[in-house]
Amino acid sequence: MTSSKMLPPGSTIGILGGGQLGRMLATAAAELGFRCHVYCPDGESPAFDVVAARTTAAYENQSALAAFAGSVDVVTYEFENVPADTAAFLGEQVDVLPNPHALAVSQDRLSEKELMQSLGIPVAPFAQVDDVASLEAALETLGRPSILKTRRFGYDGKGQVAIRAGEDASTAWEAIAGRPAVLEGFVTFAREVSALVVRGRNGETAVYDIVENVHRNHILATSTVPAQLSAATSDAAREIAARVASALDYVGLLAVEMFVVEENGAERLIVNEIAPRVHNSGHWTQDGCIVSQFENHIRAIAGWPLGSTERHSNAVMTNLIGAEADDWAALAAEPGARLHLYGKAESRPGRKMGHVNRISPKVG
Amino acid sequence: MTSSKMLPPGSTIGILGGGQLGRMLATAAAELGFRCHVYCPDGESPAFDVVAARTTAAYENQSALAAFAGSVDVVTYEFENVPADTAAFLGEQVDVLPNPHALAVSQDRLSEKELMQSLGIPVAPFAQVDDVASLEAALETLGRPSILKTRRFGYDGKGQVAIRAGEDASTAWEAIAGRPAVLEGFVTFAREVSALVVRGRNGETAVYDIVENVHRNHILATSTVPAQLSAATSDAAREIAARVASALDYVGLLAVEMFVVEENGAERLIVNEIAPRVHNSGHWTQDGCIVSQFENHIRAIAGWPLGSTERHSNAVMTNLIGAEADDWAALAAEPGARLHLYGKAESRPGRKMGHVNRISPKVG
Secondary structure (H helix, E strand, C coil): CCCCCCCCCCCEEEEECCCHHHHHHHHHHHHECCEEEEEECCCCCHHHHHCCEEEECCCCCHHHHHHHHHHCCEEEECCCCCCHHHHHHHHCCCCECCCHHHHHHHHCHHHHHHHHHHCCCCECCEEEECCHHHHHHHHHHHCCCEEEEECCCCCCCCCEEEECCCCCHHHHHHHCCCCCEEEEECCCCCEEEEEEEEECCCCCEEECCCEEEEEECCEEEEEEECCCCCHHHHHHHHHHHHHHHHHCCCCEEEEEEEEEEEECCEEEEEEEEEECCCCHHHCCHHHHECCCHHHHHHHHHCCCCCCCCCECEEEEEEEEEHHHHHHHHHHHCCCCEEEEECCCCCCCCCCEEEEEEEEEECCC | CCCCCCCCCCCEEEEECCCHHHHHHHHHHHHECCEEEEEECCCCCHHHHHCCEEEECCCCCHHHHHHHHHHCCEEEECCCCCCHHHHHHHHCCCCECCCHHHHHHHHCHHHHHHHHHHCCCCECCEEEECCHHHHHHHHHHHCCCEEEEECCCCCCCCCEEEECCCCCHHHHHHHCCCCCEEEEECCCCCEEEEEEEEECCCCCEEECCCEEEEEECCEEEEEEECCCCCHHHHHHHHHHHHHHHHHCCCCEEEEEEEEEEEECCEEEEEEEEEECCCCHHHCCHHHHECCCHHHHHHHHHCCCCCCCCCECEEEEEEEEEHHHHHHHHHHHCCCCEEEEECCCCCCCCCCEEEEEEEEEECCC
């Protein structure tokens, strides 16, 4: 169920997941006068420090879920691996936004790619893989190198393995533990970009300026706006994102990651994947725009008019991974740099501890 | 005691007072990875919704204060009427910043004016008033109209009364309940401005661009940057604010309210009052600058380097008083307007419920 009313200030936003995205959603919601209730199995969740109410319980705990649903006016989530049953159970009691269908599609690489195909949006060549035989058949078609990715639960490079010339199908199949997968043809791209689109309950959409992303060890390292793109390609990227959001009847902030392929001097976009939530490549909006991706997500799920996605400054967002956040004192002293730290007690290699937005006057 | 160390992320900031200023301090602290503990006698405090820990207790409750002091790494406050004994008691256990001396000076209009005089900073003509006789003597000197103000606990026009031609000293004295007071000569000013200065533990200062303020019914209505001021007067206002902060060995954000008097085409500044805390006339910094007054206050008391006070946009801040906040839906739909609501359950006439920052490109 989804009502079309505007939630008044003082309403309570329920958030599944207590990581940094939940934390930043919660402080954005507080700016609009909302209370937040975070539900997370991890008692040490960073989002717990900035909210009015907390539940520490498993996503399968139906009595805790029922109490949570009864205490909030809308439920959203900060990560795409919310179990489908959890979303469905909550959805019987309260609005869950983005809707569980959008969640289900984006949890499954195969559904995601099939959606893009149905919308005429280019994706890398791919094939469904359910066993070694279908993997071998897919390798015949797509060739090597190609990338085998589990359909579900992949992030930051987890659940995927490259298959290069001379490498064996069964070894790759074992590397992903024989889980349902897709094989993707290798795409030689000039750059990676993302489009952050927000869609309101009334179908209104707005897209932030396209972001250029650099990954390191499969983890996002930097996001830069403006991206180095022709105006036509930027417009195409915005249009693709808005089309995907509309097709999913999506409400909230959706990230669409794309590859930019250069061929004969022309740019072509290929959608890599979508994330049904606020996204690391949108953190620059906190300091480069009046209304951040976090506030716009909250506005959308609360049935409010969307905020402006206009950019007032150029920005480079740099993630602080693991020990990189130990440089907080130097970063705090850097002019034009806005430091964001997530309040995580323990630093671990590969763990996102914070980010810094380096802001400069908008040019052009 | 005041140590000069930088508090690392993960430290806990203690905040006395749970109103909207405490709430906005807390979310700014969270962005830097700090935890917050708010202490307030009012169990319905808006700041309680955005912090990791809360204490609901009277400011005279020494066991609650001791437990609070033991749970935090530094104490600050969001209002200037913190009882001196409370600040002194906490100060034996933990750093209290801004320091209790600065608090004491700004709690007393007489001390405040005497400080300005000692620094050679112009104030309105004034006289100490302790009884009807001294009020009558003061009226002889300063003339009518003039304004009788209690030395302590005045805010938003409370604790003050104008004495006009033909009006009686004893009536005015009764109107302020015979409390220790000052009589101020009437100043005909062209405009009101404020300077927001932040001073670090190492004595470094930075001043935001001067703000022009309009009051309505003694309550701040709007703050506009840039102020209509000559560059020389702006510089003088900044210099005054920095001088006051240094004289008080102040750490944190200090607001200095001034009148601009125009005489023979020249501008002259007169300090009206100071506030030893983040200030309503600095709310525009949330959306007009990379680093807000709230973050800079937290940086200062945490011993961090100050953040940039540079302004990236023009801004007009409008307070939402009482029922004005009922317009939230229209305000949320206004392009270029950033809405901030304080999560107060009950709207009352004169109560500050939120504010809106209208942002436009920086000109000049």
